[in-house]
Amino acid sequence: MKQPTGQISRLGTFKYLAQRFAFLSLIGLTFALMLIGKADTVIVERARTAVSDAVTPILRVMAEPAATISQFVTNLQELGAIREQNADLRETNTRLLEWQAVAQKLENENRQLRALLGTVNEPEARSVSARVVADSGGAFAQSVLITAGGRDGVAKGQAVVTGEGLAGRVTQAGFRSARVLLITDINSRIPVRVGEAGDRAILAGNNSPRPRLIYLGVKSAIAPGDRIVTSGDAGAFPPGLPVGRVVVADEASAVIEPFVARDRLQYVEVLDFGLTGILAETAGAK
Amino acid sequence: MTGIAQRRTPWQKFEARARNILPFGLTVVVMLFGLTPTYVPGLAQITPLYTLVAIYFWAIYRPDLLGYGLGFAIGILEDLLTGAPLGVGALTLLLTQWVVFNQQKFFHAKPFVITWFAFGFVAFGAVLLKWLCIGLVTESGFTPFGDLFAAYLITLAVYPIVAWLFSKAQTGLLVEP
Incomplete structure (x- = not known):
């Protein structure tokens, strides 16, 4: 390779160099994209929205068999x-x-x-039902794609719930699809109230199925079994939506078991309370 | 060889081209399959890294049909779709390709078990890299590594299934008659 003799080996060297150049420039590009993505630019968000919108109809069809099987198994279990x-x-x-x-x-x-x-x-909520068609990211990110978007009135920042309680919030709304960041995601921060005393705290996800409470007051006495509800602070969510239950409460941490399990998310409701949310520059309430 | 190529009809050319995008197409299909919810308790948390399996497989058997450019495209597409930080998945896949391309002598005509075993190492490196990158890019910090280890093991477990399907596709469709 080092001493090209014929035309073929010269061509080989050229090809090798071209490939190497392509590899290095693409690696550089990934780092550039990481920086652009970190800055949270509009372009990245638009790209995500466009791709989600394009792929959602395909995912919708692909999700059908799994949904049917799951329904069938549930029916059998219930029949017993x-x-x-x-x-x-x-x-x-x-x-x-x-x-x-x-x-x-x-x-x-x-x-x-x-x-x-x-x-x-309090403002009355308008709600939109949607199907979950993609559960993405595995252990790396906890978000789902749903089949409702801007055309159904879904907008960034809205709360997403199931019958059990809060599932997450809309972080990106396309035309016919939207991404819901689940409360278990590492980027999720939700103002909540704990137990009967209603102590304020922030529920922080960490990509595991059990998020934690942070910024909990020193004096607050929380115990396993305490209910967590949204506080409605910062206009992020309507107050009082059930979130989960405390399972571990010691000096080091407070671990929560959410009412909504990621695996069972099949249909969700997007709530529109007309709140601007923490995502907007000017927070609505307070 | 060139003589035969010149005598091809437009249809044959189109067909050859369609066959040549098969590795890319199949990789996109397994990626979408990985995104589809299974509704099985506990499974979403440990979704296997299907694209990693696919990229590794094609890097060994058809490096000519799935090079750095397409590897990058798949990575970016996955990052956009899964909501992961942009660029992280692409970087992981590119480096996986790089490792395999540079070890072509090692992978050449090796039995399946050896490539599977080697995948164990490559995939571990890839998961570690992805974990590190996401942790550094995300302001909220690092994901607990225990959960990722389970996903890593599942990825190893699905490797034979995906590889078997791909090798069927390769022998059935890719090899010129």
Whole structure:
């Protein structure tokens, strides 16, 4: 290789050098892109949105078989326990009817008291249902792509929930798709309140299924089993959305088990409270 | 050889070209497959690095059809789609290609078990690099390495399946009749 004799080996050397040049320039380009991406530029976001929008219809079709199989397995499992479940549900139903009566009474009372005090009502949420078509990143990033986008009124910063509780927030909204950053992602920071005392803290994801509480007050006494709800601080989310439960609480850390499991995300709801959110420059509330 | 190439009809040329993008096409397909949710508890957290398997496989068997340029393109596409920091996946795939291209003598006509074993080392390096890069680029710090190790093991486990599918495609479609 070092001493090219014929035309062929000279050509080989040229090819080798060209390849080497291509390799080095591409490596340089990846580093440049890392820096551009870190600066959070609009171009990168647009590129992500465009690619997601283009690929979502394909992913939608690809997700179909897995969804069907999962549905089938769930049906079989439920069929086995149908009698027991029925009895349980009847019992729960009776109990819930009693609660409903109580809730209605309290709601009335609450409305009257609010009217007396002249408090401003919280904004009503408008919601959009969407399907999860891609669960991306494996252990490196915790986000999902959903089948609703700008055309359905989905915008950056909106809260995404399931029946169980908060799943995440919209970080990028395309025309027909949107990316939801899950609360377990390493970049996720959510203002929350802990337990009955309602101590303020920030729920910080770390790419593991169990996020942690940070900036928790020194005096706060939290215990395993405490419920975590969104605080609504900084206008990021509407207050009171269920988030998770404390599973470990010692001096070093407070670990949370979210109510929403990443694996079971199939359909989600995007809530639009008309809040500007922490993503916008001018935070809405407070 | 050139004589035969000159006598090709446009259709044959088109067909040859279509066959030649097969490695790239299949890599994109396994990437999308990796993105598809399985709804199986615990699986999303340990999704295998399918593109790494694909890039490694084609770097050994068809380096002519999937070079640095396409490796870079796949990496960028994956970064954009998965929401990972832009450039990190591309860097990992490029370096994987570089390692394999520089060890072509070692990989030449080696039994499957040897390439699988070697993949164990290459993939470990790749996962470590990706972990390091993401940790450095992301302001929020490093992902717990334990979770990544599980994903690494799963990637090793799916290697034979993906490699088998690809080798079927290679012998069935890529080798000129």
